[in-house]
Amino acid sequence: MSTFLGMPTAPPRSPYGTGHLRGDRTFPEAAHDELRNEQLRRNLGRATRTIRTKRLDVTGELPDWEQLRDAGSAIKTDTMNRLPELLEQLERKVTERGGTVHWARDGVEANEIVTRLIRATGSSDVIKVKSMATQEIGLNEHLEAAGITPYETDLAELIVQLADDRPSHILVPAIHRNRDEIRQIFLDEIPGVDPDLDNVPARLAAAARAYLREKFMTTRVAVSGANFGIAETGTLTVVESEGNGRMCLTLPDTLITVMGIEKVLPRHQDLEVFLQLLPRSSTGERMNPYTSMWTGVTPGDGPQDFHLVLLDNGRTAALADAIGREALNCIRCSACLNVCPVYERAGGHAYGSTYPGPIGAVLTPQLAGMHAAKNDPNSSLPYASSLCGACFDACPVKIDIPSMLVELRHQHTEQSGTTAEKLAMKAAAAVMSRPTLFTAAQKAASLGRAVGGRDGTVPRLPAPFGGWSDSRDLAAPPKQSFRAWLSSAEGAETMRAAAEEGAGRTADTPEEDR
Amino acid sequence: MTTPTARETVLGRIRDALALAPAPDTVIPRTYRTGRTLPDGERLALLTDRLVDYRATVHPCTADRTAEVVAGILNERGARRIGVPDGLDERWLGAYDGEVRRDSADVPAPSLDALDGVVTASAVSCAETGTIFLDGSPDQGRRALSLVPDLHVCVVDLSSVVAGVPEAVARLVPERPTTLISGPSATSDIELERVEGVHGPRTLAVVIRTDA
Numbered sequence: 174m175s176t177f178l179g180m181p182t183a184p185p186r187s188p189y190g191t192g193h194l195r196g197d198r199t200f201p202e203a204a205h206d207e208l209r210n211e212q213l214r215r216n217l218g219r220a221t222r223t224i225r226t227k228r229l230d231v232t233g234e235l236p237d238w239e240q241l242r243d244a245g246s247a248i249k250t251d252t253m254n255r256l257p258e259l260l261e262q263l264e265r266k267v268t269e270r271g272g273t274v275h276w277a278r279d280g281v282e283a284n285e286i287v288t289r290l291i292r293a294t295g296s297s298d299v300i301k302v303k304s305m306a307t308q309e310i311g312l313n314e315h316l317e318a319a320g321i322t323p324y325e326t327d328l329a330e331l332i333v334q335l336a337d338d339r340p341s342h343i344l345v346p347a348i349h350r351n352r353d354e355i356r357q358i359f360l361d362e363i364p365g366v367d368p369d370l371d372n373v374p375a376r377l378a379a380a381a382r383a384y385l386r387e388k389f390m391t392t393r394v395a396v397s398g399a400n401f402g403i404a405e406t407g408t409l410t411v412v413e414s415e416g417n418g419r420m421c422l423t424l425p426d427t428l429i430t431v432m433g434i435e436k437v438l439p440r441h442q443d444l445e446v447f448l449q450l451l452p453r454s455s456t457g458e459r460m461n462p463y464t465s466m467w468t469g470v471t472p473g474d475g476p477q478d479f480h481l482v483l484l485d486n487g488r489t490a491a492l493a494d495a496i497g498r499e500a501l502n503c504i505r506c507s508a509c510l511n512v513c514p515v516y517e518r519a520g521g522h523a524y525g526s527t528y529p530g531p532i533g534a535v536l537t538p539q540l541a542g543m544h545a546a547k548n549d550p551n552s553s554l555p556y557a558s559s560l561c562g563a564c565f566d567a568c569p570v571k572i573d574i575p576s577m578l579v580e581l582r583h584q585h586t587e588q589s590g591t592t593a594e595k596l597a598m599k600a601a602a603a604v605m606s607r608p609t610l611f612t613a614a615q616k617a618a619s620l621g622r623a624v625g626g627r628d629g630t631v632p633r634l635p636a637p638f639g640g641w642s643d644s645r646d647l648a649a650p651p652k653q654s655f656r657a658w659l660s661s662a663e664g665a666e667t668m669r670a671a672a673e674e675g676a677g678r679t680a681d682t683p684e685e686d687r
Numbered sequence: 688m689t690t691p692t693a694r695e696t697v698l699g700r701i702r703d704a705l706a707l708a709p710a711p712d713t714v715i716p717r718t719y720r721t722g723r724t725l726p727d728g729e730r731l732a733l734l735t736d737r738l739v740d741y742r743a744t745v746h747p748c749t750a751d752r753t754a755e756v757v758a759g760i761l762n763e764r765g766a767r768r769i770g771v772p773d774g775l776d777e778r779w780l781g782a783y784d785g786e787v788r789r790d791s792a793d794v795p796a797p798s799l800d801a802l803d804g805v806v807t808a809s810a811v812s813c814a815e816t817g818t819i820f821l822d823g824s825p826d827q828g829r830r831a832l833s834l835v836p837d838l839h840v841c842v843v844d845l846s847s848v849v850a851g852v853p854e855a856v857a858r859l860v861p862e863r864p865t866t867l868i869s870g871p872s873a874t875s876d877i878e879l880e881r882v883e884g885v886h887g888p889r890t891l892a893v894v895i896r897t898d899a
Contacts, residue, residue: 181703220879240719251713256701270862276693328885329876345876352877374877378885385886390797406861416834416872416887423830424796434697441861445853446719448867452816456875459737460816463887464867465830471864473792474829485697493704 184489185279186542192280192311192486193339194541196525199553204519213349213520220348221511227457228508228567234459235449244446246571249502252439253492259404259437260483266407270469272479279486280310286482287312287396287429288319294427294478296321296394302411302418303327304398305505306431306484308340309527309540312396323396324388326417328381335362341521341529343507344455349520352377385417395421395476399432400504401447402481405440408468409481412451414461422465428476433484435492435501447504450569454506487540496580500536502570509564509574515557524557525550531564535577543581544588552589555581612656723850730814730848731897737817741870742883743891750899753842757806758782760840760892766803770832774825775806779842796831804838805888810865812848813855817870819843819893820855822863830864839888841868844899 187194196203207213232238252259264274277283287307291299299316301307301323313323313334325334329347333340336358340346347355352372359366359377363384370380397418401410409430411418422428438447452461470479492498510516510530521529526537534554543552555578564574586595604610658664691699725733735745748756757779761769768786780787788794788802799805808826812819819841821827833839849855859865872887883889 181706183707184700184704216878223879237719240716243716244719247713247715250710251715254705254710254713256705257698260698260701276697278693278696282693326886327876328874332876345879347876348879355877374880375882375884377877378874378882382885386800389886390800403861408861414872415874415876415885417885419830419834419866420886423834434701441859442856445721445856448856449719449852458869459740460813460818460867460869462741462869462871462873466861466865466867468862468864471823474823474864475831483697485700489697489700489704492701493707495708495710498704498708498710 183493184485185487186490186545187487187540188279188281189541189545192309192541193527194309194487194537194551195545196523196550198525199548199550200519200523200525200557201553203523203525204557207520207523208518210520212351212354214518216349216351217517217520220345221517224457224511228454228511231453231457231459235453241446241449242569242571245450245504245569246502248438248443248446249504249570250499252437253435253498253501255439256434256437256492259439260434262404263402263407263437264483266404267409267469267479267481268407270407272407272469272481275480275482277482277484277486280484283310283431283482283484283486284312284315287431288316288321290427290429290480291316291321291394291396292319294394296392296427298322298324298388298392299394299396300324300326300388300392300421300425301330302395302397302413302421303330303346304396304431305343305527306398306433307396310431310484310486312431324385324392326385326388326421327413328378328415328417331381331385332358335359339522340527342510343505343528343530343532344510345507349522385420389417389420389424393425394427394429395425396429396431397421399430399436400451401444402432402437403439403441403444404437406468408441408466410444411465412448412461413463413465414456416463419463419465422467423475425476427478427480429480429482431482431484433486434488451504451506454504454508454567454569487542490542491536491539494539496577497535497539499572499577500532500539502572503532503536504570506569508567508569512563512567514559514561514563519557524554526554531558531574531578532568532572534558535572535574535581538581543585552585555579555585612654616654616657719853720851721853723854725814725850727845727897730850731845731895733814733850734812734817734843734848734895737814738870738891738893741817741873741891743817743870743893745893745895747895747897750844750896753779753894753896754781754783756894757840757842758784760894761785761804761806761838764804764838764890764892766838768801768803770799770802770805770836772807772826772828772832774828775808776826779806790828790832792829796835799831799835802836804840805833805836806840807833807842809841809843809847811855811858812843813850813852814848815851818852818855819868820859821866821868822860823865824863830866833866833868834887837888838890838892839868840892840894842894842896844896846899848895 316323332347342348356372399409400412516530528536560575810820810822871891872885874885
């Protein structure tokens, strides 16, 4: 146990300019272009509708779904509170069972560790299980620059990799592509593929099977992520569908697993909660086809050389934020993406981060910050929401995403320095807290009718408020304020008549719409 | 002064973070369903329903018919050369006349690709989710064996079938390499349309022994 020497300092975010936690333009700019892609909107709309229905069917089937969510949320909160001891326990258990544990302060360090471990095996190829953590740190690009070829083996990741594209969804990274596009990608990029390949999903999947089979049988090193790491036993878990995960976790001689430090769980028993929450929230299945659990090295079964890389990369910075730390509870199910009206239309690329959708809009700024540069694109993410709350309802670990978005908006405006808008809001607050000033201001505002158009709207406000009126019309101020009307003779008469009418009705009017 | 290691730095950052934003202790409410039991008939019906939903084939039988049922499945699928874990009950193969290769750790995993199928036992099954757990015991073998061949015939004793996920997790030995199987391999990566059979066995046949 270490002791504190002096004051605790705020941990650093993921280093600026590394990995995939920041787009190159703001959300509104990116969404503006994405929204013009009708194919994307059709593909996404269809896919998210389908998965929403499936999820509701299988979550509704469990009478204790809400109790499972409560338990999942509490286990995650408890985990974050005890993170140092749990990580040390996990490290000890993995080491006892023949694995090697590495720690990485950030993505750059994790990439270097993985590259060094692969080089030590002498292999120039590596097969990969779909992993958000390695996507986040840009491992593939790093490996390629180091002369190592990474092969993504998840079907959707393969499609994305072959097309030199970027994932647009946590669970189904190629959700933005339809079958015709995928057929064309395979025809263009898979060596020796049947030129008569059609667009039937089963035959497209068979083409991927044939292509990857040889890679599975011959590649000696695999890289994976992890869904859960059990501190109590040192057991790691990967949840998947296709069997590519099993192939990577079982056949090679060397396995390197990159896991965010927040993925640790205290007890083996906790799996009884998350193995119910995750598949039902994620693919809308009662259980995903395959889940693998392994503990260090098992003689005669699977890789005999196992490395676990524990990754910080801004997670401790998130942990230092009393509200923001809740984003670390995420189990990457993607239910919040599928229910989000903004994600459904804009798609995943508009967020510019490995983590799109509602959870991405809170997690990305927590990991990488929002003010790392002038006009940081991440500062637009908390506004990529209508705050409708559907994400909160869908989250299996009850992350209050809307409240976190509001908090991040607050942090953003606090950070943004003195702007004309901020001064105006400050003036408004001063005026509204004093009745005489407020009345005077309302009188002055009615003069604003002068700028109103013939239809009673103000089409464009003068600077600095022009941005606000770009996408909306403002009703011109009325001739008279409500308060002025109420204190007039006409107002007093109307109120008296309404009161009399109301008194006559209270006794026999049934209450409605309570 | 020595430079702190990454381990010391990360653990130090976590302690700093928790000191900057201290949180109260959390009590975990485990009020969800645990320790459920269901009669044999209900567990059988539930497991069968789930497996069929995943498009696995289900073959209920009494224990004395195991060999006959296993051979029937292998023959129907045209499996002439199969692999089995070293500890599999040899009586289960008594009615099969094809080639049987007993697996061992020194057989290179890629050579398993030459097998038409594999027959294994199982550790635990969860009826509610249709999930079979393999834990690497001698009658289930190493993980590669039940993965590489395209046909997996899995024998499940009804006495090892439990109601829900908590009951199944409680029966596991955590340190064993464990594989949860819920139907044949599948993907929904193309327009979210489910397709059975990607990299794992494309056919899963489950023999449920109702009196074992």
